[in-house]
Amino acid sequence: MAELMPVLLVLAVGAVLLLGYPVALSLGGTALLFALLGEALGYFDHAFIEALPNRVYGVMTNETLIAVPLFVFMGVMLERSRVAENLLETMALLFGPLRGGLGISVTVVGMLLAASTGIVGATVVTMGLLSLPTMLKRNYDPSVAAGTICASGTLGQIIPPSIVLVLLGDVLSAAYQQAQLDMGIFSPETVSVGDLFIGALIPGLLLVAGYISYMVGVAVFRPAAVPAIPAAERPQHDARFWLRVIQVLLPPLALIVAVLGSILYGVATPTEAASVGAVGALLLAASHRQLNWKTLQGVVRQTTIVTSMVFLIFIGAAIFSLVFRGFGGDEMVTDFLSSLPGGTVGAVALVMLVMFLLGFILDFIEITFVVVPIVGPVLLAMGLDPVWLGVMIAINLQTSFLTPPFGFSLFYLRGVAPAEVRTAQIYKGVAPFILIQLLMLAALSLFPALATWLPGAIYR
Structure with missing residues (x-):
C-alpha cells in the first residue's frame, strides 16, 4: 500500500482539478490531506512536511522571482501604451505588397512584442483585434490568419525576457542542487536565468524563421490563401514612410536592447534588467501620452493579480512536491526513468x-511547478545540460498554448475573433505551427549546441 501512495496522490490531484477547483488549492490541499493520512498509517516521512515553512519562506524571499512582477508590469504597461498597435499598422504597410506579407508582419510584430512584453494573452488579443479583421478583409484564409496570430502571440514564451524562463530557471536551479545532493556532490552552482535567456535566443529566432518560412510556402503553393494588398492601396515607400518605420521600431528595439543587452553583457542580472524594462515601459507609455493615474492604477492591479496567482501556485506546488517526496515518489520516478529502454534518450x-x-489540459505554470521538480533532478543526475533541458522544456510548454482543446491562445483569439471565424478553423490553423515547434524540439535534440553554444561563447 505504501508504494501506491505517490500514485494515488497524483490521481487524486488530477481528479480534484477535473472537478474545477483552483490549481494552487488543489495541489496544496490534496497534498496536505494525503500527508495527514500517510502520517496516520505510518507511510509518510514527516520530516518533509517540517521543511515546508522554510520552503515557503524561500519562495517569498527569492530575489530571482522578483523579476516576475517586474516583467509582468512591463508587459501590461506596454500593452496600454499602443506600441503593438503602431507596430502592426506600420509592419502591415511594409510587408503588405508581398503575398503572405500580412502574415509575415504579424510574425515580426509577435517577435518584437515577445522580446519587449512577453505577455501571451495581451499579444494574442491585441493582434486578434487589430490584424485579424484586416487579414479577413484582404481575403486571407481564416485558418491561416488565425493560426499565424495564435502562434506569433506565443513567441513570448521562448524569446526572452520570458516569464516561463524566469520560473523555469528557479525550478531547475532547485532541481540541479537536488540532483547534486542525491549524487553526494555539495556545490553552490545553480542554473542561471540569464543563461536560459541567452540559450533560448537562437531557438526562438529559428522558430520565427520557421513561421515566416511556412508563410512563404503558403504564398508559393496556395497564393489565393494569402493575397497581397492591391497595388492601388499600397503606400509609397518614400523617405517619409521609412522615417515612420524608424520612429515606430526604435522605441521597442531600444527597450529590447536595454533589457537583453544588460543581461548579455553582464551589466545587470535578469531581476535588475526587469526593473530597467519596467522603467522603460513607463517612459514609452509617457512618450505615447498614455501614462496617467487611471492607467497606472489598472497596470498595478493587473500585475498584482497575475503575480499573486503565480506565487500561490508556486506555494501549492511546493507543498505537493514535498509530500510526494515524503511518500518516496522521487525514488519511484528515478527507478522508472532509469529502467526505460534507451537510457537517457528514452x-x-x-x-x-x-x-x-x-x-x-494544463497551463504551463502548473506543468513547470509540478512536473519539473519531480523529473528535473532525475534527468539532471543523468548528466544533461541544465540550459539545454530548460530550453527544451520551454519550447515544449509553448505548445501548450496552441494544443486544443484548452490551449490558452486559442481561447484568447476565440474571444475576440469575428463570428464568421469558426473554432474548427482556429484549431486547423494552429496545426502547422505545432508541427514547426515539434520539429524545433527534434532539432534541439539532435543539435544541443543550438541552446548551449551562445551561453558558452559569451561567458567563455
Whole structure:
C-alpha cells in the first residue's frame, strides 16, 4: 500500500482539478490531506512536511522571482501604451505588397512584442483585434490568419525576457542542487536565468524563421490563401514612410536592447534588467501620452493579480512536491526513468511526451511547478545540460498554448475573433505551427549546441 501512495496522490490531484477547483488549492490541499493520512498509517516521512515553512519562506524571499512582477508590469504597461498597435499598422504597410506579407508582419510584430512584453494573452488579443479583421478583409484564409496570430502571440514564451524562463530557471536551479545532493556532490552552482535567456535566443529566432518560412510556402503553393494588398492601396515607400518605420521600431528595439543587452553583457542580472524594462515601459507609455493615474492604477492591479496567482501556485506546488517526496515518489520516478529502454534518450523522450500531452489540459505554470521538480533532478543526475533541458522544456510548454482543446491562445483569439471565424478553423490553423515547434524540439535534440553554444561563447 505504501508504494501506491505517490500514485494515488497524483490521481487524486488530477481528479480534484477535473472537478474545477483552483490549481494552487488543489495541489496544496490534496497534498496536505494525503500527508495527514500517510502520517496516520505510518507511510509518510514527516520530516518533509517540517521543511515546508522554510520552503515557503524561500519562495517569498527569492530575489530571482522578483523579476516576475517586474516583467509582468512591463508587459501590461506596454500593452496600454499602443506600441503593438503602431507596430502592426506600420509592419502591415511594409510587408503588405508581398503575398503572405500580412502574415509575415504579424510574425515580426509577435517577435518584437515577445522580446519587449512577453505577455501571451495581451499579444494574442491585441493582434486578434487589430490584424485579424484586416487579414479577413484582404481575403486571407481564416485558418491561416488565425493560426499565424495564435502562434506569433506565443513567441513570448521562448524569446526572452520570458516569464516561463524566469520560473523555469528557479525550478531547475532547485532541481540541479537536488540532483547534486542525491549524487553526494555539495556545490553552490545553480542554473542561471540569464543563461536560459541567452540559450533560448537562437531557438526562438529559428522558430520565427520557421513561421515566416511556412508563410512563404503558403504564398508559393496556395497564393489565393494569402493575397497581397492591391497595388492601388499600397503606400509609397518614400523617405517619409521609412522615417515612420524608424520612429515606430526604435522605441521597442531600444527597450529590447536595454533589457537583453544588460543581461548579455553582464551589466545587470535578469531581476535588475526587469526593473530597467519596467522603467522603460513607463517612459514609452509617457512618450505615447498614455501614462496617467487611471492607467497606472489598472497596470498595478493587473500585475498584482497575475503575480499573486503565480506565487500561490508556486506555494501549492511546493507543498505537493514535498509530500510526494515524503511518500518516496522521487525514488519511484528515478527507478522508472532509469529502467526505460534507451537510457537517457528514452527518459528525455518520455518526459517530453508527457509534458506535451499535459499541455492539452494544463497551463504551463502548473506543468513547470509540478512536473519539473519531480523529473528535473532525475534527468539532471543523468548528466544533461541544465540550459539545454530548460530550453527544451520551454519550447515544449509553448505548445501548450496552441494544443486544443484548452490551449490558452486559442481561447484568447476565440474571444475576440469575428463570428464568421469558426473554432474548427482556429484549431486547423494552429496545426502547422505545432508541427514547426515539434520539429524545433527534434532539432534541439539532435543539435544541443543550438541552446548551449551562445551561453558558452559569451561567458567563455
